[in-house]
Each structure stands twice: as C-alpha cells, then as structure tokens.
Amino acid sequence: MVAGERAGVDARLAEARLAEAGLVDARLVAPVLAWYPGAARDLPWRASDRTPWGVLVSEVMLQQTPVARVEPVWRAWLDRWPTPAALAEAPTADVLRAWGTLGYPRRALRLAACARAVVEHHGGALPTTEAELRALPGIGAYTAAAVVAFAHGRRAVVLDTNVRRVLARTLGGQGLPPAHLTRGEQSRADAVWPADDARAAAWSQAVMELGALVCTARAPRCAACPVASSCAWRAAGSPPPTTAPRTQAWTGTDRQARGRIMAVLRDAVGPVGEGALTAAWPHDAEQRARALAGLLADGLVARAGDGYGLPE
Known part of the structure; x- marks a missing residue:
C-alpha cells in the first residue's frame, strides 16, 4: 500500500470512529446524562462543599461496602479528621476504632498512610493529577480517577464494577463484564467517555449511578432504564451471563x-x-x-x- 492509499484508509477509519462515537453519545451518553439529575441520590460526598479529601475518603470506604453503612462513618470521620494533616497525627488505635465495622480494616491503615504521605510530600494538600494520586499509598487507578472526576470535575475514565456492567450490557451485549478488567474494556470506555471535562465528569457520576440503581447485577430494572431501547443485551434477549456475580462469603470464614x-x-x-x-x-x-x-x-x-x- 502506497503512502497516499494508507492515508486514505486511515482517514476513513478515523471518520468511522467519529461516527460510532457520535452514535454512542446519542444513544447512551446523552440519555443517561438527562436521566441522572432526577435519579441521583443525595450523598454528602457529592455536596457542593465537598473537599477532595472527603471524596477520597468516601471512595476508599465505599470499596466493597454499601452506601448505607458508609455514610454515618464518613460523616464522623470527616468531623474528626477533616484534612490529611489531621489524620496523619492520629494514633493507629483511634483510626481503627473510628473505622468500626466497615470491614476490610486495612483500608483504614492505608488511608492513614496516604494522609502521612500527603503531608510529607505535598504540603498537606491532596494532589490533583491521576499520576500523583496513584503514587500515594493504597490509591489505585480507580480511586485516583474518581478523585479527579468527582472532586475536580475533570475528565478521567472511572471504571468501577457498576460502570463496567452498564457498558458490557449496553454496548457488548453481555450479561456481566469479565471477572477482571480487560484492555478491551478500557479501550471501549475511553472511546465512550466525553472529551469535555465537565461533561466527562458528569458522565462518570451518571453512568455509575445507573449501574448502582437500575442496571444491577442480579435484578436489573430494565423498565426504568433510560437506554433500554438501545441496549445490546436487551436486543439479544437478555442472555444469561457467562460469569456469575461475585459473592462474598462471610459466615464461618x-x-x-x-x-x-x-x-x-x-x-x-x-x-x-x-x-x-x-x-x-x-x-x-x-x-x-x-x-x-x-x-x-x-x-x-x-x-x-x-x-x-x-x-x-
């Protein structure tokens, strides 16, 4: 293939990707963004006076823990340690007692280590980029992206279990996403995410809420879904997932x-x-x-x- 032909092929592929992105935006992104304001839960870490530190604390607490259990602990935690500097000085025993029965208490230790690193390396101010956030103890790709999107209103591809499930069903026609995040999922999500910061941050929140409230793992409420008519999984007859929803055994463990x-x-x-x-x-x-x-x-x-x- 000569250079001119290759350039023509590349241009047509670029146009096809743009057209596909526009179709996904019209059928998925725009309807979910329109649905979100009337469906969003009133959560304290979404309030206008939220802080980046408060957002980070909420994301760490919410890992594998329901919102109803997290909210009272989050409020008490932020009342006691409203900044990284405040938590950095706390005795470990106090931190573990304040964590209470949220489960996975190593998360409390990681939060305290994160706070100390923020004080030591960032003057007590939580960094604002994904790379800097990921360099902090206990902060992975998801949490870093969530802070950038939810605390700073910037574009970051926030992929939790809820979001992965929505994209697997609406675009992939799958009942559930793979057990572990794949490169294909990451690439698909990056193509779906709006380019504009404000719209991307709003989409991150809206699609996560759709997965949490409507497009649930075991009993999706398709009749209440704003994109049911264009969902690939519904169009395929809602086939059963090839992987079962993960369950966390507890009794006797x-x-x-x-x-x-x-x-x-x-x-x-x-x-x-x-x-x-x-x-x-x-x-x-x-x-x-x-x-x-x-x-x-x-x-x-x-x-x-x-x-x-x-x-x-």
Missing part, C-alpha cells in the same frame, strides 16, 4: 473470625488475653490462631505483654 477479634479489641480499654479471644471465636482454635496471625501480620493487632491490643 476467616474474615468473620478476624472481625470478631477486631471487635473485642476495639471495645477493650486495655490488653486482651487469650481467654477473651477464645470467647470471641470459640468454634475453631486453628482458625482463630490463623485469623490472629493474619491480623498481626497486617499491622491491625499488636502484642501487649501477655495479651493483644490495637497498635498505637
């Missing part, structure tokens, strides 16, 4: 044992002996020992004389 041990230590006013831990998880001594060892290794529990306590 090491996670439950860890939670019981942490609950005892959070409520204690001093070191706790083996007897109290046995009472907290009497079912399986080997499992109890394994859970305690994991908590010690993760820095969530510390030895205190002949007993155990939260790290100071």
Whole structure:
C-alpha cells in the first residue's frame, strides 16, 4: 500500500470512529446524562462543599461496602479528621476504632498512610493529577480517577464494577463484564467517555449511578432504564451471563473470625488475653490462631505483654 492509499484508509477509519462515537453519545451518553439529575441520590460526598479529601475518603470506604453503612462513618470521620494533616497525627488505635465495622480494616491503615504521605510530600494538600494520586499509598487507578472526576470535575475514565456492567450490557451485549478488567474494556470506555471535562465528569457520576440503581447485577430494572431501547443485551434477549456475580462469603470464614477479634479489641480499654479471644471465636482454635496471625501480620493487632491490643 502506497503512502497516499494508507492515508486514505486511515482517514476513513478515523471518520468511522467519529461516527460510532457520535452514535454512542446519542444513544447512551446523552440519555443517561438527562436521566441522572432526577435519579441521583443525595450523598454528602457529592455536596457542593465537598473537599477532595472527603471524596477520597468516601471512595476508599465505599470499596466493597454499601452506601448505607458508609455514610454515618464518613460523616464522623470527616468531623474528626477533616484534612490529611489531621489524620496523619492520629494514633493507629483511634483510626481503627473510628473505622468500626466497615470491614476490610486495612483500608483504614492505608488511608492513614496516604494522609502521612500527603503531608510529607505535598504540603498537606491532596494532589490533583491521576499520576500523583496513584503514587500515594493504597490509591489505585480507580480511586485516583474518581478523585479527579468527582472532586475536580475533570475528565478521567472511572471504571468501577457498576460502570463496567452498564457498558458490557449496553454496548457488548453481555450479561456481566469479565471477572477482571480487560484492555478491551478500557479501550471501549475511553472511546465512550466525553472529551469535555465537565461533561466527562458528569458522565462518570451518571453512568455509575445507573449501574448502582437500575442496571444491577442480579435484578436489573430494565423498565426504568433510560437506554433500554438501545441496549445490546436487551436486543439479544437478555442472555444469561457467562460469569456469575461475585459473592462474598462471610459466615464461618476467616474474615468473620478476624472481625470478631477486631471487635473485642476495639471495645477493650486495655490488653486482651487469650481467654477473651477464645470467647470471641470459640468454634475453631486453628482458625482463630490463623485469623490472629493474619491480623498481626497486617499491622491491625499488636502484642501487649501477655495479651493483644490495637497498635498505637
């Protein structure tokens, strides 16, 4: 192929991509943006007085945790530690007690480490770029993109489970997205995201809300969906997913044992002996020992004389 022919092919491909992007915008982006203002939940981390730090805290807390459980803890946390500098000075035991029963308490330790890094490397002000945010302890691609979009109103491709599911169904005709994010999903999302900062940030919030409230994993409310008429999954007859929705087992697991041990230590006013831990998880001594060892290794529990306590 000579240079002139190659240039012609490239131009036609570019025109086709633009046409496809325009079609997706008209059939997906625009209707969802129009739907969002009347459907959006009134959440404190979306308020006009939100701070970038408050947004970051909310995103860390919301990982694998329902909004209803997060909201009261988020409010109390921000009242107590409204800035990274405030959290950076907090004793670890106080941080873990404030985290309470949100689960996955290592997230609390990561937030505290993040706060210390912000103070040490950024003068206490949360950085504003995805690259700088991702360099902070415990901040991954999703959280960095969410802060850029939701706190700063700039274009960032925010891909959580809800968004991936909406795009898999509406554009890919799949009941559920793959278990792990693929390059194809990332590329498709980048092509869908509006180029304009304000519109892209609004789309990030709107498509996430659609997945959380309407296009849910197990019982999608297609009759209430603003894009049901152009959904590829609906057009294909809503075929069952090739991958099952992920479920988090709890009863009888090491996670439950860890939670019981942490609950005892959070409520204690001093070191706790083996007897109290046995009472907290009497079912399986080997499992109890394994859970305690994991908590010690993760820095969530510390030895205190002949007993155990939260790290100071």
